Amino acid sequence: MQRLFAVIRNVLLFSFVLCCAFLPSAAAQSCGAKGIALQVLGSGGPELQDKRASSSYLVWEDGQARVLIDAGGGSALRFGESGAQMSQLDVIFFSHFHEDHSGDFPALIKSSWFEEGKRPLPVYGPEGNDFMPSTVEIVYDFFGDKHGAYRYLSELLVPGEEGDYKLQPHNVAGTAKPAEVFRRGGIAAQAVRVVHGGVPALAWRVEMGGKVIVFSGDTNGEGAGLPQLASNADLFVAHNAVPEGVTGVERNLHMPPSVIGQIAGEAHVKQLVLSHRMLRTLGKESQTQSEIEKKFSGPIKFANDLDCFPLN
Numbered sequence: 126m127q128r129l130f131a132v133i134r135n136v137l138l139f140s141f142v143l144c145c146a147f148l149p150s151a152a153a154q155s156c157g158a159k160g161i162a163l164q165v166l167g168s169g170g171p172e173l174q175d176k177r178a179s180s181s182y183l184v185w186e187d188g189q190a191r192v193l194i195d196a197g198g199g200s201a202l203r204f205g206e207s208g209a210q211m212s213q214l215d216v217i218f219f220s221h222f223h224e225d226h227s228g229d230f231p232a233l234i235k236s237s238w239f240e241e242g243k244r245p246l247p248v249y250g251p252e253g254n255d256f257m258p259s260t261v262e263i264v265y266d267f268f269g270d271k272h273g274a275y276r277y278l279s280e281l282l283v284p285g286e287e288g289d290y291k292l293q294p295h296n297v298a299g300t301a302k303p304a305e306v307f308r309r310g311g312i313a314a315q316a317v318r319v320v321h322g323g324v325p326a327l328a329w330r331v332e333m334g335g336k337v338i339v340f341s342g343d344t345n346g347e348g349a350g351l352p353q354l355a356s357n358a359d360l361f362v363a364h365n366a367v368p369e370g371v372t373g374v375e376r377n378l379h380m381p382p383s384v385i386g387q388i389a390g391e392a393h394v395k396q397l398v399l400s401h402r403m404l405r406t407l408g409k410e411s412q413t414q415s416e417i418e419k420k421f422s423g424p425i426k427f428a429n430d431l432d433c434f435p436l437n
């Protein structure tokens with residue numbers, strides 16, 4: 126009798142493994158099943174001790190992950206956890222090429238190798254300068270057949286062969302005023318040049334399904350381009366990398382809460398999400414929030430990895 130129970134228990138255990146081992150996690154496919162939603166893949170900065178993936182965002186439409194913005198270190202794991210598939214993406218936009226915005230790009234591209242339904246994947250990002258590669262350059266630095274670090278994947282970059290999966294990198298000459306960069310399949314995107322020290326950097330405005338999401342990227346907030354780009358956005362993702370009162374190099378690279386509030390208020394955005402949270406801003410949320418509220422009266426949320434913001 127005892128043996129019979131043991132057999133039944135084993136059968137039950139085995140069927141549990143069969144049925145449930147391959148079910149997606151609770152987070153999978155729970156974002157953007159209907160309408161437009163923003164999912165934060167990485168809410169942290171470059172420090173690993175913040176226990177967050179670095180910058181990366183997905184825009185979902187009706188259960189499809191259609192737009193990826195940045196791919197910082199750690200974000201490829203979050204991409205998998207989100208339930209998204211690389212083959213669903215229509216386009217990738219990069220704000221700039223610091224590692225915390227681009228480090229997991231090769232991991233995502235390699236993963237896509239194993240997926241069906243391959244098609245061209247356009248990649249847009251800034252031009253280069255003496256210190257940073259351009260978008261075309263960095264894609265070739267990774268995957269070029271002659272000198273690419275991952276030249277064994279160069280087949281993913283060879284032009285031609287209609288309908289096949291190919292990376293299509295494009296340099297965007299950042300302009301002082303927002304300019305349209307991409308329009309296809311119901312997705313429209315504008316970019317504007319932003320100041321991030323000496324690094325060529327862009328902020329992005331993505332319009333889909335009647336909703337507008339704007340991504341500041343890393344910037345110190347100088348110039349009129351970002352408030353114009355963010356005008357009346359349904360959601361504005363701003364990077365909370367430095368606390369109020371910071372000076373020197375940090376202030377030259379990033380905007381403090383008062384500047385975020387100024388831009389969000391001036392642009393009349395409907396909702397503000399704070400991301401790129403670093404050790405120097407984590408734990409200072411109430412101070413950050415009250416600084417922003419001096420200039421912006423809408424809802425403010427502090428992002429965590431895999432947070433989902435539906436816009437319907």
Ligand SMILES: [Zn+2]
Nearest residue numbers: 223225226343
């Ligand atoms: Zn950054």
